[in-house]
Amino acid sequence: xxxxxxxxxxxxxxxxxxxxxxxxxxxxxxxxxxxxxxxxxxxxxxxxxxxxxxxxxxxxxxxxxxxxxxxxxxxxxxxxxxxxxxxxxxxxxxxxxxxxxxxxxxxxxxxxxxxxxxxxxx
Amino acid sequence: xxxxxxxxxxxxxxxxxxxxxxxxxxxxxxxxxxxxxxxxxxxxxxxxxxxxxxxxxxxxxxxxxxxxxxxxxxxxxxxxxxxxxxxxxxxxxxxxxxxxxxxxxxxxxxxxxxxxxxxxxxxxxxxxxxxxxxxxxxxxxxxxxxxxxxxxxxxxxxxxxxxxxxxxxxxxxxxxxxxxxxxxxxxxxxxxxxxxxxxxxxxxxxxxxxxxxxxxxxxxxxxxxxxxxxxxxxxxxxxxxxxxxxxxxxxxxxxxxxxxxxxxxxxxxxxxxxxxxxxxxxxxxxxxxxxxxxxxxxxxxxxxxxxxxxxxxxxxxxxxxxxxxxxxxxxxxxxxxxxxxxxxxxxxxxxxxxxxxxxxxxxxxxxxxxxx
Numbered sequence: 349x350x351x352x353x354x355x356x357x358x359x360x361x362x363x364x365x366x367x368x369x370x371x372x373x374x375x376x377x378x379x380x381x382x383x384x385x386x387x388x389x390x391x392x393x394x395x396x397x398x399x400x401x402x403x404x405x406x407x408x409x410x411x412x413x414x415x416x417x418x419x420x421x422x423x424x425x426x427x428x429x430x431x432x433x434x435x436x437x438x439x440x441x442x443x444x445x446x447x448x449x450x451x452x453x454x455x456x457x458x459x460x461x462x463x464x465x466x467x468x469x470x
Numbered sequence: 471x472x473x474x475x476x477x478x479x480x481x482x483x484x485x486x487x488x489x490x491x492x493x494x495x496x497x498x499x500x501x502x503x504x505x506x507x508x509x510x511x512x513x514x515x516x517x518x519x520x521x522x523x524x525x526x527x528x529x530x531x532x533x534x535x536x537x538x539x540x541x542x543x544x545x546x547x548x549x550x551x552x553x554x555x556x557x558x559x560x561x562x563x564x565x566x567x568x569x570x571x572x573x574x575x576x577x578x579x580x581x582x583x584x585x586x587x588x589x590x591x592x593x594x595x596x597x598x599x600x601x602x603x604x605x606x607x608x609x610x611x612x613x614x615x616x617x618x619x620x621x622x623x624x625x626x627x628x629x630x631x632x633x634x635x636x637x638x639x640x641x642x643x644x645x646x647x648x649x650x651x652x653x654x655x656x657x658x659x660x661x662x663x664x665x666x667x668x669x670x671x672x673x674x675x676x677x678x679x680x681x682x683x684x685x686x687x688x689x690x691x692x693x694x695x696x697x698x699x700x701x702x703x704x705x706x707x708x709x710x711x712x713x714x715x716x717x718x719x720x721x722x723x724x725x726x727x728x729x730x731x732x733x734x735x736x737x738x739x740x741x742x743x744x745x746x747x748x749x750x751x752x753x754x755x756x757x758x759x760x761x762x763x764x765x766x767x768x769x770x771x772x773x774x775x776x777x778x779x780x781x782x783x784x785x786x787x788x789x790x791x792x793x794x795x796x797x798x799x800x801x802x803x804x805x806x807x808x809x810x811x812x813x814x815x816x817x818x819x820x821x822x823x824x825x826x827x828x829x830x831x832x833x834x835x836x837x838x839x840x841x842x
Contacts, residue, residue: 412615435640
């Protein structure tokens with residue numbers, strides 16, 4: 349069994365290496381084939397033809413963080429749902445209602461966020 | 471499982487080599503298909519001049535992109551900027567390991583294939599945020615955070631609809647899930663999960679109508695704005711490979727992959743034909759959506775995900791739980807899930823109509839003097 353699991357993740361390791369090699373070889377191929385002419389104007393970031401004004405790493409609106417936090421909550425819930433999903437029929441009624449309570453608590457949280465207007469993009 | 475070579479390392483290497491050869495060829499072909507299909511749908515001819523029917527257009531594009539100068543902004547954060555390309559492409563390769571194409575053609579048949587695929591394919595989001603941050607460009611930064619917000623939001627309905635299918639099959643192995651569908655594909659039992667999966671999948675691919683992270687008329691390409699030549703084509707490659715993978719996953723989970731409608735033990739060539747037909751049907755559907763549906767605004771996009779898709783995805787899970795725990799007949803699943811899918815469609819239609827997304831409704835049109 350362990351060798352089976354090991355066998356699967358060898359392929360994952362090799363896939364990862366292949367991904368890096370493919371991108372790397374494309375970049376190296378580009379390095380060999382492409383022309384290079386230095387010019388001070390080429391290094392300016394694109395801003396519709398105007399010279400960029402101010403810093404680009406500007407502040408980002410707070411609402412992005414709220415959605416990120418909501419995502420974290422529901423993503424962790426999804427992680428708990430996966431093992432439950434494949435075994436709740438064997439475990440029977442009780443497992444189902446326990447998960448229902450868990451989903452209910454988080455659904456209440458979503459409802460609260462909805463009521464508070466977090467889900468409205470303003 | 472048969473091995474291409476006795477050594478597992480060599481076997482994995484050989485299989486991944488086949489994938490690594492197929493990926494660029496497939497992407498070159500798909501760019502041609504997409505341009506041709508969209509051209510036809512817009513009553514144009516699409517590429518015509520390079521080769522017969524413009525078939526060699528993709529190769530010409532590749533040569534052009536390879537020989538293009540690699541321009542990088544001087545003020546870019548160099549490690550982030552350079553690494554972003556890898557972070558976007560590598561997870562796509564890693565995800566390809568988990569997708570079985572037929573009963574015999576796959577890289578590895580994973581016991582947790584579905585879970586692994588969803589986990590790995592979401593790593594690419596980090597790459598978009600990195601590209602947006604590293605470019606030192608206002609458009610790129612805005613596109614990067616938009617990509618982050620959209621992709622993480624739609625991740626949840628996508629995962630939950632996959633959980634619904636896993637509940638039905640009581641397995642996370644894609645192979646087992648497909649083998650269970652030899653009589654009836656899961657779409658018949660899970661219409662609601664299917665609709666949610668398709669909408670969320672389309673959003674995960676950030677294609678129109680969900681393309682605000684890379685919208686040309688708003689953020690001029692978003693995170694990719696400062697990437698040129700071959701680097702940009704890497705973004706394109708990742709997008710097309712994920713398009714194929716999501717389409718393949720949809721046909722495995724909901725349309726019965728290689729077994730439905732001919733049963734589990736049909737010939738390998740028939741299995742290949744079945745998978746190619748189903749996967750291409752989804753790819754063509756995604757391309758069709760691209761030309762027919764207008765882009766959603768970011769507030770509409772987030773509202774669709776959090777206020778409509780997410781509650782309905784939970785509803786599907788609860789329906790599945792009730793039916794499976796109390797061992798109700800399977801047609802109740804069809805009826806309950808179908809009714810919920812219709813209800814969701816009705817809600818989306820009502821909301822869209824009221825806010826004037828569906829048509830430029832007369833009221834809104836008259837206000838701006840745009841009566842056509």
